[in-house]
Amino acid sequence: MTDLPGPAPQADPAEPLDPGPLEVVVVTGLSGAGKNSAGRVLEDLGFFVVDNLPPALLAPMVELGSRGDVRRFAAVVDVRSRAFSSDLAESIRSLSDAGHRPRVVYVHARDEVLVRRYESNRREHPLQGSGRLSDGIAAERALLTGIAGDADLWVDTSDLNVHQLRATLEAAFLREGAVPELTATVLSFGFKYGLPLDADLVVDARFLPNPHWVPELRPLTGRDAPVRDHVLGAADAAEFLDRYQDVLRLLVPGYRREGKKYLTLAVGCTGGKHRSVAIAEEFARRLSADGVTAAARHRDLGRE
Template sequence: MSELTRAHGAGALGTPPGTSGHPHTDVPPPIDPTSTETQPLDVVVVTGLSGAGKNSAGRVLEDLGWFVVDNLPPALLLPMVELGARGDVRRFAAVVDVRSRAFSSDLQEAIRILAEAGHRPRVVYVHARDEVLVRRYESVRREHPLQGSGTLIDGISTERALLTGIAGEADLWVDTSDLNVHQLRATLENAFAREGQTPPLTATVLSFGFKYGLPLDADLVVDARFLPNPHWLPELRPHTGQDPDVRDYVLSQEAAAPFLDRYTDVLRLLIPGYRREGKRYLTLAVGCTGGKHRSVAIAEEFARRLSADGIDVAVQHRDLGRE
């Protein structure tokens, strides 16, 4: 059983979500029945693939002080937000599941209407690889909500197709395939735990190993395999890119400094453009063969440089420890 399932049991990140039909927060906000005006709210819509961890993401947001409602149909999104705005809610989050064949277009329209009403909606799209979803469903012996008379993978494929539209417009993609609950919490805290004051752009620098697959939620992918591999040096092989001896070896290579300088210049060109276009989250993935030496050292250096430029940066090492 995965750490995700062990940590939370039923309804955890590794478990397909159920339908509770009630908010995480037990006490609803007080309502002024005489008020007809509503204040703009920060709104987060958590959606994505069944079994990928939407409900776990909702629980994290609740712990961060958001008023969270489970399994809200898209048509009720604006009424619930306005209801909260008439009370003392200022940060509202809804976990939205597939309900109908028109789900994606319904949700996209609901988000558009929210924005036109003056609210500040953001979409978090939670997903995972097919084989991971299959394993999670099989571990709890449940059917996929769109499986019908077909197979489990049929249901996953149908849902993935239905979510294509909203996935393409999401502000933040969270791939939980290789995340445990603590890493999921860290990802969402980095994005939302700022008393409602989200910075213009938050960068995540992620190291990975190509032999374990590309990270699906990366905006930019950098290949560090052109540098000599410390794996072939017996004295460096047991260490990682976080250790000074490996870091110094990688960064001292002749091509390392020009590469870092030029790609940092590219990031300095891209980031203002991303901000102008309203993009709030950037994931830069740095890969090497196994995700242990070169990619880790280069990712840490990119993070240091971006932080020095005033960018809010989080560093993750997806495959560190897998070898």
């Protein structure tokens, strides 16, 4: 009599695969500068976004998300926590120690822009108290000094509309969750409108002949071929571009070694219409040719 086969041995359940670290973005900055708008853009890009999260809860929220199917997490944090600076810095360190990839986006704007926005909304600044609106803004700037200096990406919304803000963040984060080595924005601007606060490097193109004084070039911009040829063909222009490209080739590997992921190179001329635009476009082209993800943006074009 043949023995009946017993039940087949059950295989041990497979161990759950480690999903790896989360991509974490912390959005902070000045009240009224557009933090919540930035959070909405990140949400559209596939991030799980929590608004107005106290800094002390950042690490627990990321840990909770890592146990589920959340792979991209963003938190909008502000200064309503009294221990804002120390709590946020410690939370970011904890996330890094846990193997996650925290990146800080600092959103800011000029004082006069913030005042105008608050006055139009008839709201008080969270740090204003019994003082003036400008006092609250100054207090917040002072409180944010440390985190602003350590931020991975600065976004100045003073002259951005919502579509331009979206384009800026999409350029930084629309990469299927991959972390870019280095993304460069080459920003043209006019000195008469003020220096861009988010610039890492500033180049002055005012040493080049000004197309404004050439009647047939005055109505055109640095994006038009006649102006571009006039600017790039000027004496010393080619040598200037070549030498500064050598400087960038020295800096870019250093930035990468230090973990810097975003670079803003600002190029200025008097009004931000001719010389700076042409030079910015050329720098963006050269950076792209050197393997850097680069795009030109023109802050003051059309402003005159």
